[in-house]
Amino acid sequence: MPEHSTQAKCLLAQHNSAQQNASWPNTILPQQNRALFKDRIMRHGRRSSPSSFPTNNGTRQLSMIHFVLLISRQGKVRLTKWYSPYSQKERTKVLRELSGLILTRGPKLCNFVEWRGFKVVYKRYASLYFCMCVNQDDNELEILEVIHLFVEILDRYFGSVCELDLIFNFHKAYYILDEILIAGELQESSKKTVARLVAAQDSLVEAAKEEASSLSNIIAQAT
């Protein structure tokens, strides 16, 4: 038993430090960029007309998570996944409103924002904001951990993941997300199971690639 407790402590420490690092701004933005950043937000300021936009007025919502957004600190979109129906126009509006809301928040405040009767849970990792929109009565801390679960799985997959990985391999991030969430619900909470399934898919892709290249080799040799 004592053995167990020490090891628990050790891992915990690791986790804690990881969290601390994550919420700590890694580098300070250069002055010019900061100006640009401010400028952006101003232009993207919320000029909303409440009509014809899905707001939550207390009716029971179908899925738990309505959408997942990854936004960089500059307000650039890195990944969007919509589980509830939104038109392209609404999506742009949501992104504009939420980046205005979230990116301006200070580091020590809550990781939750109330927005149009929904709640948006967000967490910053390095320069990326991971946001999930949920219903009024959902457990925010749980969603925060769903985000963390996603990031941990991304980290395992890419090998210390950074924003650039997600920029260039956003489709892979989608594949991983599809194994964690489906139709806005958490379908799998075991990191191992998700990793195993994604690896299985990738290995098939690899096999297909090798096959293709060997085929082209054969053709090349024959001709």
Next chain:
Amino acid sequence: SKVQQIATLEQLKTIGRELAMGSQGGFGQSKEFLDLVKSIGEARSKAEEDRIVLTEIETLKRRIAEPDTTRRKMKEYIIRLLYIEMLGHDASFGYIHAVKMTHCDSLILKRTGYLAVTLFLNEDHDLIILIVNTIQKDLKSDNYLVVCAALNAVCRLINEETIPAVLPQVVELLEHPKEAVRKKAVMALHRFYQRSSSSVSHLVSNFRKRLCDSDPGVMGATLCPLFDLITIDVNSYKDLVVSFVSILKQVAERRLPKSYDYHQMPAPFIQIKLLKILCLLGNGDKQSSEHMYTVVGDIMRKCDLTSNIGNAILYESICCVSSIHPNPKLIDAAADAISKFLKSDSHNLKYMGIDALGRLIKISPETAEQHQLAVIDCLEDPDDTLKRKTFELLYKMTKSTNVEVIVDRMIDYMISINDTHYKTETASRCVELAEQFAPSNNWFIQTMNKVFEHAGDLVNSKVAHNLMRLIAEGFGKDDDTADSQLRSSAVESYVCIIGEPKLPSAFLQVICWVLGEYGTVDGNYTASYVTGKLCDVAEAHSSDDTVKAYAVTALMKIYAFEIAAGRKLDMLPECQSLIEELSASHSTDLQQRAYELQAVIGLEAQAVENVMPVDASCEDIEIDKSLSFLDSYVQESFEKGAQPYIPESERYGAVNMSNFRNQDQHDASTHALRFEAYELPKPTIAGRTPTVSSSTELVPLVPDPQPTYAREIYQTPSVPSVSDTGSSEYKLRLDGVQKKWGRPNYSTPAPSNTNSDSHKTANGETQRDGAGNVKSRARDASYDSRRSPQVEISPEKQKLAASLFGGMSQSKNKQSGGGHKASKTTNRAAEKTHMVKEVTAPVQPTQDLLDMGEPTIVSSVSSVDPFKQLEGLLDITQDASAQSSGSVGATNAPDITSFYAEMSASGPNNIDGVDMISGLSGVSNRTPGGSTTIHTPQLNKGAIRKDSLEKDALVRQMGVTPSGQNPNLFSDLLG
């Protein structure tokens, strides 16, 4: 030293970059795509970004249309399309190519195709019809990865219309040997249920079956649909309480495989879902709640408060405790947990604490008192989210003693915010509280004035109507003087406020109505004074026809009252010109009102009194719906040879129309498109078709289709009408069931009190009881003493606290004491019943269906064997639905236990702290083909560093410089 370290690291990075320059490849993407991403990354403005994307769209349009595009290239184009759509641009020109890609045989392309269509298309898109066939084919594939990809698409794309096309296959996949497939099939069925509950209502028993799946992942996924089903109809799932409790117990006792652990907590996400389910099942149900007390208490004790996930579980437990039948021990534990949350430095935890407090005070109002200062701190916190949550809490704990303070604060906050949504919400809350708890008429009117002044255009028009009705009817007490006082103070304040500029339209309407109705009633203001004010309003708001209409009608009322009272009418010149102006208005409504006014003032006093009686707004007007006063006229016309009136629905042309429409409806409901192939009917398909149409088979169960409905359509009342009534009948039934389960009120545990008296003399239990009470009282005292030395609390805050919480202190404590005893004895009674059950239930450890631990551990100490019951229930449902899909209940038992035994047998290497990593590497070794893409995380961080260095170098090579726009691009997300 840390700075130095970072510096050396930077140096190393540059060296690594130089070294790796020569290596090939780069994220597996083409140069073009990388260039695109790079240029967008470096775009300095949104306009520049848009320009780049537009050129890219042009390029892609051209390339995609080229006839000799290889599939490989096409895959990349589609990923580029995804990218531009993600940036908010329209890529619809390429959707059809994504659809085509799903038809490919190769899994890579298929996967890309499915990913693209799920991201591109909403479930009502026209192109979906082209994918259904592919999905059908893929669901039958031998390769489970293809099936998984198809199921992902099913969850996103299949709509009500296309459900029947894939439903039989999805149901079949619930029994698939691969757990990943079963899990996704469960989620797909859940999605179908959400889309159209009637089309899968005969299949919900499958969810119960999957609850005892051998794979914990599938079991966890099944909790999602079950949660939904239970939300809708609690009553049908009460039998599962024991099973859920037992599963939760086993999860909390770490009986699930180690891979479900997350930050040292055993399967926390499953625990949370189970707690949510228990929360529903135990609500207002003492008997069910008693099963839960032990396990919920255990979980609350075991929570790791240093980790976020531990707090998440704790919060969910508090929610559960405050929803199920109250248990004093648990309530105490919840109150302790809440105070930990509130005392925490983390804003997140404070927020959760406030939320949890809002839930707990429903059953234990005295809890709020302990935390008054913490609550006030949160109210003054700069964090808007926290502030809002605190206002929500205040809203929940408002009573007549503190309503003034709370509503004043809420109004101040409402004025300070810009967000329309929350402004509206706060405004309607203020109105609600003011209506409910107003201490005086004057205060009420003042408060409403403030609300309308600042948010009048945002509040629902119903609120304005409510206010008018309230002023007209009074507060419901039979106190005429109070009512007239209310009206007088309203009139007085409105006369003062009416001249202010920029009043919202809704507020002006209220003002006009009230002035018209009561402006001159109490004699404080003369008719000419009030009419003068009303004319001013109409002139100042000449563009608002509604306000003008209200003003004119108000004028008419005042003149009418004057005439009826026998006073001489002298109309102000501005009123005269206003009426003249309005009788030539473009708005016919205004015209009519103006003419009516002129007509009314021309009448004699007697007639006017009948037309416009004083203060008659609350009197009912009887409407002669059959227009019987016209009977004689109609009779006369008949005698002159007029044709009788034929209702529209009975006229010849209309009959055809309605028939046509009806047929249409029918076609739509039984999906116009055929999704089955037209080939030879294979035996499997033939066997399946009955299940598809079984939703219509439900119909004969409805005894009599409404005869009136059948008569209305002049046709054989055959299939369409019957199926229609059938479905509506079904829905109706569900509604009825749901409504039965209202929320009972717990704040007065009176009936159980008597119960406790009878048990009081039992044994040592009562003594412990007393001790507990004393202890809690002592703790309260110590809390007080701890609080008092904190001198830095400003007197203002203390005053606020007193005004917010002061009213509830004394009387409640006694009540809670009584509650304590009551539930404690009931608890003991529950234990007794447990004992009885234990004796009667046959103890069969090997039959333990869901036992998730090693079978050697004697777990049957727990009172009842839930799985035995589960087994029984499964059999019942099978009998009922007459679906002989194998006797699952019987065969499952040995199967699952052996499975979990196997799990735990292969477990030992998981015991070390880095179980995930070793597990992962194990997996990658085992998978055929050796997954080279997975960067197996190694124990020493150095390898990962190397990894990121290589990555770094690559992008440098690509020309993306991190020093420009975003220096953080390379920083590891997890630090």
